[in-house]
Structures are given as structure tokens and as C-alpha cells.
Amino acid sequence: MAKVCIVGCGAMGSVYAGLMAAAGHEVHAVTPWQEHVDAINANGLRVSGYSGDRVVRLASASTGTHDIGPCDLVIIATKAFDVEAAARSAGALMNADTVVQTIQNGVGSPERVARYVDPAQLAVGVVGGYGASIPEWGHAHHNGLAVTWFGAYASLPRASLKASAEIWRSSGFEVALHDDVSSMVWKKVIMNVAYSGTAGLTELTIGQIIEHPEAWRIASGCAQEAVDVSRKLGVELGLPDPIAHVRALGGKIPGARPSMLLDLQAGRRCEVDAINGAIVRLGQEYGVPTPINDVVVALIRAKESMAIDAAPVARAGAH
Structure with missing residues (x-):
């Protein structure tokens, strides 16, 4: 052992x-x-x-x-x-x-x-x-x-x-x-980008995001921008339809709530800068438009600030 x-x-x-x-x-x-x-x-x-x-x-x-x-x-x-x-x-x-x-x-x-x-x-x-x-x-x-x-x-x-x-x-x-570590990492990144910010803003589970047309429009749009950035970086995802992959993998855990949502609910700092924020940062660096992630990141940062300010009343056990 x-x-x-x-x-x-x-x-x-x-x-x-x-x-x-x-x-x-x-x-x-x-x-x-x-x-x-x-x-x-x-x-x-x-x-x-x-x-x-x-x-x-x-x-x-x-x-x-x-x-x-x-x-x-x-x-x-x-x-x-x-x-x-x-x-x-x-x-x-x-x-x-x-x-x-x-x-x-x-x-x-x-x-x-x-x-x-x-x-x-x-x-x-x-x-x-x-x-x-x-x-x-x-x-x-x-x-x-x-x-x-x-x-x-x-x-x-x-x-x-x-x-x-x-x-x-x-x-x-x-x-x-x-x-191919880059491909491995970016396959997960596009899923994180789809569900993390969307759940953080809407407080929906992954399954609810998939089923709600407007929530899915935001989630899939965030993911598509991440796919666009990965292609600009020369990453070979090896997925014939990356968005279908994101939807199928999310469908396996419909009741899950991404950690970004759990952190916001508990009044803790979240990982928006490493997830949706990374797509915005790389998009700016490589000339790839990321308008949906731009808005999601700005709103998450505002919500995070308010959540941290309210942390003394947050339920300690929600992680």
C-alpha cells in the first residue's frame, strides 16, 4: 500500500x-x-x-x-x-x-x-x-x-x-x-467554463442548466468561446462536437452544483479568474472575441464581492 x-x-x-x-x-x-x-x-x-x-x-x-x-x-x-x-x-x-x-x-x-x-x-x-x-x-x-x-x-x-x-x-x-496534456486539460476547461459561471449566477444545478433554454444558451456560448480560444492556441481537442460532449458529460451529474456556486453561497472566494476569466484573458491576448464570458465574469465578480461581504451569515457547512 x-x-x-x-x-x-x-x-x-x-x-x-x-x-x-x-x-x-x-x-x-x-x-x-x-x-x-x-x-x-x-x-x-x-x-x-x-x-x-x-x-x-x-x-x-x-x-x-x-x-x-x-x-x-x-x-x-x-x-x-x-x-x-x-x-x-x-x-x-x-x-x-x-x-x-x-x-x-x-x-x-x-x-x-x-x-x-x-x-x-x-x-x-x-x-x-x-x-x-x-x-x-x-x-x-x-x-x-x-x-x-x-x-x-x-x-x-x-x-x-x-x-x-x-x-x-x-x-x-x-x-x-x-x-497530450493540453488536450486533456482543455476538454475539462470547456466543461468548467460552461457550467461554473452559469451556475454561479443562476444557482441552478447542472441538469437544470441543460434543460433551461436560456441558461443553456449562456452555458453553451461560454463553452463555444473556450473552444474558439483552444483552437487559436493550437489545441487538438479530438472531439467531433465539443458542445455535445459538454452537454453529455453534464447530463451524467444533473443534480450537481459546481464548486463556483458552492463557494459563492458559502461566502468564499471562487475560481472565476482561473475558469471563465482565463478565457477572457486568453481571448484578449490572442484576438478571440469572448463577449459572453466577459459578462459572466463581471457579474460573478460583483456577486463574489457581495457574498464575501455577507460571509458572517453564510452557512458554514455548504461547500
Whole structure:
């Protein structure tokens, strides 16, 4: 069994931690949420939903990487805006054989992690169709396990990439390895861009967005602009109809609420800059019009500001 540390053990990270611990791996969780740490240490970590319902004991749960020691696998599962701090803290968890997987929404995070982690030890991960949330401290719920993909960031040996993927497979995840990391990342980006901002503004689930004609018009328009940007960048998506792909994948988790919506409802900073905002930024840089994402980003930023101002009255358990 492997020794694994998940840095950024929120909703998604807790699903990873729970299933890996259930498979017998030594799992250490690091999260800034003291309430989550206290609940896990007192009662174990509960993971419910698509994979069943279980309570597992982790090797440790804490707010820092101290005292954990070198691991076989380090998973950086923070929000995009916290990824550099997580990468800096990962040094205490590494030796020459450690594989670091960074898994974030949007674009740009692997490049920032590579400032602190040897590219020969770094993998990029893409997950989707999980629909994860934290209904209460110490409890993660998820609606699916549709996509779990990895690729080498730069010079990670193939054997190391496969060994790290096997930890996930042994824990019940269906893993695919990709040689074209840009294509892998952008397939997820177009889905994030479709549903994240739209849900954040409308407070609809993914299924409701798909079924509501006006909401779908905004979601599909955001996705199409992301497709246009990816083509300008020379990314080969390998999808005959990218928008149909976005709709089909979203249809697998109709009850899910994207993390951008959950963060806004909880009065927390959201990842709009790494998702819809990245499309706007790259569109401006490469001369690709992004009018729908422009408006979505502006409205999300306004809503985020109001949500953070109202944070003292936000329900703490909604993640």
C-alpha cells in the first residue's frame, strides 16, 4: 500500500482521501478548515454518494504538512488561487521518488506548481463529473466519478506516472493516462467554463442548466468561446462536437452544483479568474472575441464581492 498526502482536502480531496483510505492506503489529509480536521479526527471521514456510503479513518488530518514525512504520492487538490502555497508546502512531503499530482480547475496551475516542484516529479490531473460537496464537516458527498485523467507535466518517467495512477485504480477510480496534456486539460476547461459561471449566477444545478433554454444558451456560448480560444492556441481537442460532449458529460451529474456556486453561497472566494476569466484573458491576448464570458465574469465578480461581504451569515457547512 502507498503513503499518500492530499494537500487541499476539501470536497474533491475528501472523496479521493476516503476511497484511497478505504482501499488500505495510508492517507494524510491537509486542509485549512479546522472544523473539517476536527470532525475527521473525532469521527472519521464519511464519503457518500455514487461510490456508496462509508466512514474511514485517515492516518492523519491536519492544517499543515509538518510531521507527515515523505510520501509516495502527493496530490495538490487546492483551489487554483492557493496552488503556489500548496506547492511550497509539498517540499516537506517529498523525496526523490515522490510523484506530485496537481489537480485544479481552469488553466495555468501546473506551470505555477512547477516553480516549486521538480518537473521530473510532476503530473497533471483532470477530474470531472464528480459533483462533490461537503454537506457537513467530516462528510463528503459526490454524484459521480466520470473522469480521472493524468499526464506527465514534463519529464516524469512513464513508470512513475503509471505507478501513481495505480494507487487511484486500486481505490476504485477508472483512470486514463494521456500523452497530450493540453488536450486533456482543455476538454475539462470547456466543461468548467460552461457550467461554473452559469451556475454561479443562476444557482441552478447542472441538469437544470441543460434543460433551461436560456441558461443553456449562456452555458453553451461560454463553452463555444473556450473552444474558439483552444483552437487559436493550437489545441487538438479530438472531439467531433465539443458542445455535445459538454452537454453529455453534464447530463451524467444533473443534480450537481459546481464548486463556483458552492463557494459563492458559502461566502468564499471562487475560481472565476482561473475558469471563465482565463478565457477572457486568453481571448484578449490572442484576438478571440469572448463577449459572453466577459459578462459572466463581471457579474460573478460583483456577486463574489457581495457574498464575501455577507460571509458572517453564510452557512458554514455548504461547500
